Amino acid sequence: MACTALRGRPPAGRGAPIRRPLRNEYLHGRPHQGEIRGGAVRMDCPISGRADEIVAAESALAAGGVVLVGPAGVGRTRTAREILARARRAGRETEWLAATRECASIPFGAILPLLDPGDGPGAAPGGDPLVLLSGAVRRTAARARRSPLVVGIDDAHLLDDGSAGVVHHLAVRGLVSVVATVRDGERAPDGIVALWKDGLATRVRLNPLGPAAMTDILTHVLGPYIAEAHRREIARMVDGNPQMLAELLIGAHETVTRVRAGAAWLSESRDDAEGPARIAPENAEALSELSRREREIVLLAAGGAASKDIAGLLSLSVRTVDNHLGRAYAKLGVSGRAELAVIVAPRDHAVRT
Numbered sequence: 007m008a009c010t011a012l013r014g015r016p017p018a019g020r021g022a023p024i025r026r027p028l029r030n031e032y033l034h035g036r037p038h039q040g041e042i043r044g045g046a047v048r049m050d051c052p053i054s055g056r057a058d059e060i061v062a063a064e065s066a067l068a069a070g071g072v073v074l075v076g077p078a079g080v081g082r083t084r085t086a087r088e089i090l091a092r093a094r095r096a097g098r099e100t101e102w103l104a105a106t107r108e109c110a111s112i113p114f115g116a117i118l119p120l121l122d123p124g125d126g127p128g129a130a131p132g133g134d135p136l137v138l139l140s141g142a143v144r145r146t147a148a149r150a151r152r153s154p155l156v157v158g159i160d161d162a163h164l165l166d167d168g169s170a171g172v173v174h175h176l177a178v179r180g181l182v183s184v185v186a187t188v189r190d191g192e193r194a195p196d197g198i199v200a201l202w203k204d205g206l207a208t209r210v211r212l213n214p215l216g217p218a219a220m221t222d223i224l225t226h227v228l229g230p231y232i233a234e235a236h237r238r239e240i241a242r243m244v245d246g247n248p249q250m251l252a253e254l255l256i257g258a259h260e261t262v263t264r265v266r267a268g269a270a271w272l273s274e275s276r277d278d279a280e281g282p283a284r285i286a287p288e289n290a291e292a293l294s295e296l297s298r299r300e301r302e303i304v305l306l307a308a309g310g311a312a313s314k315d316i317a318g319l320l321s322l323s324v325r326t327v328d329n330h331l332g333r334a335y336a337k338l339g340v341s342g343r344a345e346l347a348v349i350v351a352p353r354d355h356a357v358r359t
């Protein structure tokens with residue numbers, strides 16, 4: 007994503023000195039409350055826009071259980087975790103089971119936390135189903151003295167049949183209340199389908215988040231400085247899907263990191279032919295043909311910055327950047343960025359030969 011979409015009014019007096027005014031607060035290192043680290047985004051903000059679904063889920067839970075269904079990335083895991091956290095705060099005992107593809111190949115793999123380690127190796131995942139079942143019943147009954155244990159089962163469509171059967175059995179006996187999540191288009195195992203067929207759980211649909219909730223999340227993650235038009239543009243792009251927003255922010259973060267490298271280089275007023283990109287030695291001479299401005303732009307482009315990012319960084323119009331790039335291409339005898347990348351390699355990559 008072009009980082010112009012993140013541009014807004016920067017807070018005064020923050021960040022490293024730079025030679026040119028930067029119009030993106032990200033470049034000033036403004037702290038934001040979401041966390042983007044090592045390519046992963048933690049959108050660590052309060053849950054937003056799910057009040058109605060949580061109310062519906064909690065009344066379904068009181069009646070037995072709830073299965074949250076919805077498209078990928080809509081926030082099923084987050085909502086299920088929220089429901090469990092609220093149950094804990096209300097004094098209920100909870101357990102979280104995460105079903106995964108890897109676990110699905112191990113019979114009873116997902117219900118390890120429900121098994122009784124005192125029953126010996128035969129009661130471990132892969133062991134005798136009857137021993138496992140009686141251990142799970144005994145242990146769960148001990149934990150569910152006052153009220154059923156609230157069990158979150160994330161991605162229940164990935165549960166192995168044995169685990170789903172045990173969960174169903176525990177629910178029928180009134181030992182657990184289930185909060186399961188199932189992704190649209192996936193088939194849940196019979197034990198989970200039986201939960202809602204037998205009336206032990208109700209399905210609650212999670213639809214894409216509305217604009218107000220997306221605004222809340224964006225404001226929390228990016229801070230209040232993002233321009234309203236850009237916030238709307240991002241909300242439109244991610245279409246109410248918070249996971250898509252997280253992925254968009256990873257892309258934006260990578261762009262910003264590259265542009266920051268360019269900003270740091272420019273701030274040192276360096277005249278050498280390095281910068282955010284490295285020049286293959288045999289091509290250094292060709293680059294000396296370029297004007298200083300052309301060289302700056304070529305190095306930033308080779309570092310991965312889009313024309314829009316470069317324009318923002320150097321306070322130029324996109325058209326001017328493209329004109330400089332066009333002239334540089336002609337001098338270098340290349341026809342575009344792909345060929346430019348052969349001549350100029352990003353700093354953290356080996357020079358291509």
Ligand SMILES: Nc1ncnc2c1ncn2[C@@H]1O[C@H](COP(=O)(O)OP(=O)(O)OP(=O)(O)O)[C@@H](O)[C@H]1O
Pocket residue numbers: 047048049051052053054055056077078079080081082083084085189215219223248249252
């Ligand atoms: N209502 C919400 N308010 C704030 N943040 C949210 C909300 N819903 C989801 N998120 C955040 O969005 C991201 C994706 O949500 P989550 O993992 O719950 O989606 P999912 O539907 O379980 O995705 P998947 O299909 O990959 O399992 C997470 O970082 C989560 O914390």
Ligand SMILES: [Mg+2]
Pocket residue numbers: 082083084160161
């Ligand atoms: Mg999930």
